[in-house]
Amino acid sequence: MKPLRLPQATVIGDSETDEATYQMGEKIGQILAELSFTVITGGRGGIMEAVSKGAHDNGGTVVGILPGSDLSQANPYCHIVIPTGMGHTRNALTTLAADVVVAVGGGAGTLSEITFAWLYHKPILALTGKSGWADELAGTRLDQRRIDLILPCYSLEDLQQELTQISDNFG
Amino acid sequence: MKPLRLPQATVIGDSETDEATYQMGEKIGQILAELSFTVITGGRGGIMEAVSKGAHDNGGTVVGILPGSDLSQANPYCHIVIPTGMGHTRNALTTLAADVVVAVGGGAGTLSEITFAWLYHKPILALTGKSGWADELAGTRLDQRRIDLILPCYSLEDLQQELTQISDNFG
């Protein structure tokens, strides 16, 4: 029997954002929901909340995988909350649940998640233009274990196109 | 803003079951779905699959938290798959995501999950009559840190009643 699940997209990025980036996050959530991805984030604020809100407001299902052990620490747009109680170590789990990873901006926390996505051989889409590690690493390889690149997406249209292709090939 | 999420019930028990227990598992899944719980299991076979199927077939949302790192190892009734790649250590995470834990039968793996549920101060409902650790520990305390008991449920009706109360008090 074939699995019932939808493709899962993990979105990673800063836990604090300016208004423009928050709105971009909402757009990403909307795109993912419209393409029928389940959206996974680290469950906290900033880009994580923005994407969660965007997906939620457009009918998507949102999962937050938390660093803490308290279900109530998730942003309010998570339909499902998975606390880990493992602190930063939870960064190793968010991308493990992904069929595709979308990175936006990002500091060291995001960098650790990009790195695990690479180690776990997950396709990584890096939205450019918001500086941070997603911008820095777009179009590069982290090491020789993979021949593909961290794929740069230069606009939301670019991102949508790549995600459409992944969605079409899923299952 | 209030969280949107539904109450989360983690069901734990044997990864291999006889037909009668499988059917009981499906009934538990149905009860949880009808009470609008999100159902969480370890994502594998036996009671985990039975409960997933029962919840799925009755409109519930099902999450599988896997010991391995491969999304495809989940039973086919999981709508969302969270691999951990942590082996037995994932047993510490399944009950951490619970608002309530339901235990049925069970060997050492289930015992470890009951124990973490206890350490994390989660309400635990133990369905009796299927032997294993759920039966053994029903009506007892694991240690003095809690004054409540692992609550015995002597029938599916009992279980339904307890879950209804938890659902009513949620949020």
Place this chain on the structure above:
Amino acid sequence: MKPLRLPQATVIGDSETDEATYQMGEKIGQILAELSFTVITGGRGGIMEAVSKGAHDNGGTVVGILPGSDLSQANPYCHIVIPTGMGHTRNALTTLAADVVVAVGGGAGTLSEITFAWLYHKPILALTGKSGWADELAGTRLDQRRIDLILPCYSLEDLQQELTQISDNFG
């Protein structure tokens, strides 16, 4: 090339103890040091500290695997401190490092460690007479995956004898 390491014994038990149990813990640490075991504990107080002190005072090497992320939270007798930052989930790691597990007394935390020791197929020696889960489970099996028992040791002499045999067969 053969490994250089000594056999590793993980000791588990209550994080708070009375004076008599503390002294017994010191004795266990002494026995382990004299038999050239590296001693591993959860790194905190009670039986963990007592065993650490006993091993340290008799020339043994002591490792503490902590639930928190702060190296300074270990009891002062640990020569090596391994913080996990994973809270109760670290209970899955203490016994994984063992060639043999020694259990004394114990509440739910100790029970979780006994259970993981069982899941990981580690020999388990349960010192009786201090109540708690070690006493409760001595001489039993947690499930059918193993044919051996949680081995009861009715005295420190008993324990010493069993550990001597394991030490002799090591490597």
Place this chain on the structure above:
Amino acid sequence: MKPLRLPQATVIGDSETDEATYQMGEKIGQILAELSFTVITGGRGGIMEAVSKGAHDNGGTVVGILPGSDLSQANPYCHIVIPTGMGHTRNALTTLAADVVVAVGGGAGTLSEITFAWLYHKPILALTGKSGWADELAGTRLDQRRIDLILPCYSLEDLQQELTQISDNFG
């Protein structure tokens, strides 16, 4: 009471190395042993083994924190073996045990460890000249949460000097 433990240095780098880098690894192990650091690595081959050998051959104590669950998978120079059974997620734990982190060369695995070292506010010494992520990131910050740099060490003498200072200030 003051802790008895020695300062702990975690060394991270490639699991496969050429002969020259292996010899440099042995030198690093020797330096650490002579400065009375306990040496921690990921317990496998390449730079991890070289540093372990160098420390061992010079009287140091060596700890290997393994990705797998099997104690026998460690390189033969580990005096103490801590298996995690958590795969790549163990990369979050190696640097958590550090008072100081030394990075040499390195691919994505090493990058994940540098990143966790940064998140955990550990001092990071990057030995330059062996390319890889240690070389790439030497002299930079991963994000704004810290004002110090990943400190470049341009030679083993440089490294020895920095480690001496850390050793002198320890405790």
